[in-house]
Amino acid sequence: MLLKEGQVRIPSGCAVSAVISRDGNLMSGERIVASMKPMHERSNGLGGGFAGYGIYPDMAEFYAFHMFFDDKESKKICETYLKDGFEIVKAEPLPVRKIPAITDEPIIFRYFLSPLRSRIADAQVDEREFVARAVIHINVKIDGAYVVSAGKNMGVFKAVGFPEDVGEFYRLDEYSAYSWTAHGRYPTNTPGWWGGAHPFGLLDYTVVHNGEISSYDANRRYIEAYGYKCTLQTDTEVFTYIADYLLRRRGLTLEETANVIAAPFWSTIERKPPEERERLTYLRNVFSGLLVTGPFSIILGFEGGLMALNDRLKLRSMVVAEKDDRVFIASEEAAIRVLEPDAVNVRAPEGGEPVIVRVKEGRY
Amino acid sequence: MIILNARSTDNAQLNESVRAAKGDCEIVGCIGERFIGAGLSDKTINIKGIPGNALGAYLNGAKIRVDGNAQDAVGDTMNEGEIIVNGNAGDAAGYAMRGGKIYIKGNAGYRAGIHMKEYRGKSPVIIIGGRCGSFLGEYQAGGLIVVLGLHKDGKRIVGNFPCAGMHGGKVLIRGNAEDIIFPDKVSAKRATEEDMSAAKGYIKEFCSVFSIDENEVLSSPFTIVTPDSANPYKRMYVEN
Numbered sequence: 175m176l177l178k179e180g181q182v183r184i185p186s187g188c189a190v191s192a193v194i195s196r197d198g199n200l201m202s203g204e205r206i207v208a209s210m211k212p213m214h215e216r217s218n219g220l221g222g223g224f225a226g227y228g229i230y231p232d233m234a235e236f237y238a239f240h241m242f243f244d245d246k247e248s249k250k251i252c253e254t255y256l257k258d259g260f261e262i263v264k265a266e267p268l269p270v271r272k273i274p275a276i277t278d279e280p281i282i283f284r285y286f287l288s289p290l291r292s293r294i295a296d297a298q299v300d301e302r303e304f305v306a307r308a309v310i311h312i313n314v315k316i317d318g319a320y321v322v323s324a325g326k327n328m329g330v331f332k333a334v335g336f337p338e339d340v341g342e343f344y345r346l347d348e349y350s351a352y353s354w355t356a357h358g359r360y361p362t363n364t365p366g367w368w369g370g371a372h373p374f375g376l377l378d379y380t381v382v383h384n385g386e387i388s389s390y391d392a393n394r395r396y397i398e399a400y401g402y403k404c405t406l407q408t409d410t411e412v413f414t415y416i417a418d419y420l421l422r423r424r425g426l427t428l429e430e431t432a433n434v435i436a437a438p439f440w441s442t443i444e445r446k447p448p449e450e451r452e453r454l455t456y457l458r459n460v461f462s463g464l465l466v467t468g469p470f471s472i473i474l475g476f477e478g479g480l481m482a483l484n485d486r487l488k489l490r491s492m493v494v495a496e497k498d499d500r501v502f503i504a505s506e507e508a509a510i511r512v513l514e515p516d517a518v519n520v521r522a523p524e525g526g527e528p529v530i531v532r533v534k535e536g537r538y
Numbered sequence: 539m540i541i542l543n544a545r546s547t548d549n550a551q552l553n554e555s556v557r558a559a560k561g562d563c564e565i566v567g568c569i570g571e572r573f574i575g576a577g578l579s580d581k582t583i584n585i586k587g588i589p590g591n592a593l594g595a596y597l598n599g600a601k602i603r604v605d606g607n608a609q610d611a612v613g614d615t616m617n618e619g620e621i622i623v624n625g626n627a628g629d630a631a632g633y634a635m636r637g638g639k640i641y642i643k644g645n646a647g648y649r650a651g652i653h654m655k656e657y658r659g660k661s662p663v664i665i666i667g668g669r670c671g672s673f674l675g676e677y678q679a680g681g682l683i684v685v686l687g688l689h690k691d692g693k694r695i696v697g698n699f700p701c702a703g704m705h706g707g708k709v710l711i712r713g714n715a716e717d718i719i720f721p722d723k724v725s726a727k728r729a730t731e732e733d734m735s736a737a738k739g740y741i742k743e744f745c746s747v748f749s750i751d752e753n754e755v756l757s758s759p760f761t762i763v764t765p766d767s768a769n770p771y772k773r774m775y776v777e778n
Contacts (some may be wrong), residue, residue: 439698
């Protein structure tokens with residue numbers, strides 16, 4: 175039997191790409207898919223995926239759950255669970271285009287959900303915590319069911335295949351988003367399960383990642399103490415939970431989150447002005463278990479923005495550029511030139527230097 | 539000059555066409571094609587667009603000119619020849635090169651010249667016109683790296699941890715490098731006339747290639763970084 179992820183460890187190589195409009199202008203998914211083509215060699219056909227923000231404007235008040243099911247039975251069990259805590263406003267198969275390059279797909283469904291007030295009150299938590307707990311419950315407790323994404327007005331589209339083919343399969347040319355992220359995967363060990371492709375999502379947070387987390391087990395132990403459950407053993411999953419924990423639950427800023435994940439070396443901290451030194455020392459000490467070591471370049475997507483970050487040694491490449499209202503981030507400049515041949519201010523951020531892009535207030 | 543259009547081809551085909559070309563080539567519409575010119579010993583290759591990673595890997599005497607930026611690992615393990623980048627280069631430029639020249643007009647990323655070495659008659663040279671990222675010349679075992687700092691964005695000429703693990707070769711940094719912290723196993727001091735003499739020819743050639751005023755560049759003091767012979771990394775790795 176083919177082992178699923180979580181039963182076998184998968185280190186990965188990969189390519190990332192992203193575009194965001196600071197004015198909140200909507201862009202078809204076609205270009206982000208095209209941007210992955212020059213980086214084809216960075217993937218090996220065992221995973222590709224995209225996240226789009228602003229794609230469901232008519233259903234923006236509901237949580238959009240993109241789901242994979244192994245079979246009808248797991249779908250039925252999951253729907254029973256969902257009905258207990260949510261009003262299912264709409265349930266439908268996620269539209270796909272059958273192509274020879276993408277095969278063996280699970281049951282792919284989309285739900286628009288409204289959490290029941292009474293159940294939230296019972297649980298004595300806020301709405302987002304309620305939804306996050308439901309996602310973790312499904313992923314851990316319901317065999318054969320997997321939540322691909324669970325945010326409002328956004329969604330993740332991922333599969334086993336090359337990213338160009340995954341984009342075509344999910345008909346991304348028919349979606350428009352103010353922000354897109356993309357991933358091409360190169361796992362060096364290959365069960366190649368659909369759920370193990372990137373992006374990984376929890377609420378509106380999504381992460382695409384190129385690299386390998388050396389500190390995975392230390393980070394996993396820390397984050398699992400706060401109710402998260404790493405079910406896949408692919409390192410990217412832990413990034414998503416760290417982001418959710420620090421940003422949503424602890425209320426850290428994006429900059430602070432970057433300073434925790436890619437904390438500067440003590441020797442670098444020593445050289446900072448006193449106030450900055452104190453701040454960085456505090457973050458390193460309090461959240462020492464969330465320092466992520468090993469090579470990585472990640473793009474964190476969230477409602478209204480993106481953050482790109484390299485590991486502090488910068489062991490993976492990342493290029494940033496812009497043009498008018500749009501900002502581009504990719505593993506290679508070539509990908510950016512596909513998105514915008516005339517992109518300007520092309521630069522490579524330093525290791526541990528977050529690049530944060532936000533859509534103007536009221537434009538998303 | 540034979541014109542090759544990268545748009546209608548893939549990495550392997552493009553490189554095959556470059557190898558098969560009887561004479562110099564110009565590649566147009568380049569967008570991330572890898573390994574261009576890998577291992578070539580003859581001809582000149584001009585590139586329009588963005589060449590992909592490992593441009594001129596194992597280059598063995600050919601000349602490559604890029605009319606724009608280059609990506610990661612320019613001249614990876616090159617043996618001979620020259621690569622001229624009329625823009626910026628990504629990370630690990632000149633990775634493990636042991637001969638030839640790489641001239642980068644703009645900035646270089648992290649780990650420029652990592653594992654660079656020299657061997658018998660071969661001694662590689664990298665000149666970076668702007669600034670470069672952290673870990674410049676990491677584990678350098680030979681050859682010459684020059685950073686000119688002609689960039690205008692006000693950032694430090696060299697990032698953190700330059701020359702970590704250096705056990706051979708030379709790094710020349712234009713200016714006094716007073717805000718740079720070097721590891722204690724290397725020595726950094728003001729370059730003398732004698733230190734500069736071997737590098738001057740290359741710097742003048744660099745200035746001439748990119749139409750930069752050589753007098754202005756050379757009128758500044760330089761800092762020379764070499765392994766500290768009293769406190770070496772040398773024997774930690776190999777006898778050389």
